Amino acid sequence: MSPVTVVIVLLLVVILALLLVGAIAGLAVKLLWWALVGLVIGALARLVLPGQQALGILATLLFGIAGSLLGGILADAFDLGGILQFVLAVAVAAVLIATLGPRFSRSTT
Numbered sequence: 001m002s003p004v005t006v007v008i009v010l011l012l013v014v015i016l017a018l019l020l021v022g023a024i025a026g027l028a029v030k031l032l033w034w035a036l037v038g039l040v041i042g043a044l045a046r047l048v049l050p051g052q053q054a055l056g057i058l059a060t061l062l063f064g065i066a067g068s069l070l071g072g073i074l075a076d077a078f079d080l081g082g083i084l085q086f087v088l089a090v091a092v093a094a095v096l097i098a099t100l101g102p103r104f105s106r107s108t109t
Helices: 003-048 057-077 082-104
Strands: none
Touching: 003 057, 003 082, 057 082
16 A cells, blocks of 8 residues: 555545534533523423423423424425424423423423
């Protein structure tokens, strides 16, 4: 194997490794962003609902993420803008908390 071929192979390996590290870091940042958005949407959905919900932070986060994903899919299907997509995500998360929340509530004993 010539030295030029070895250098080219090493460069390709380094480039592939950098791309892989970049993809993993990008995924981690995206997951953290989804968690933050889910927590905000879940908290807003709990504020919209009357009364007190006995949900923990994790359940609020999960309902918020589910609401934002379902709201985003519905808003995209109906070709709605960004503000309406946010409102729809909060509404979907509120419906999820109202219907499924009592199953995931913390015991208050």
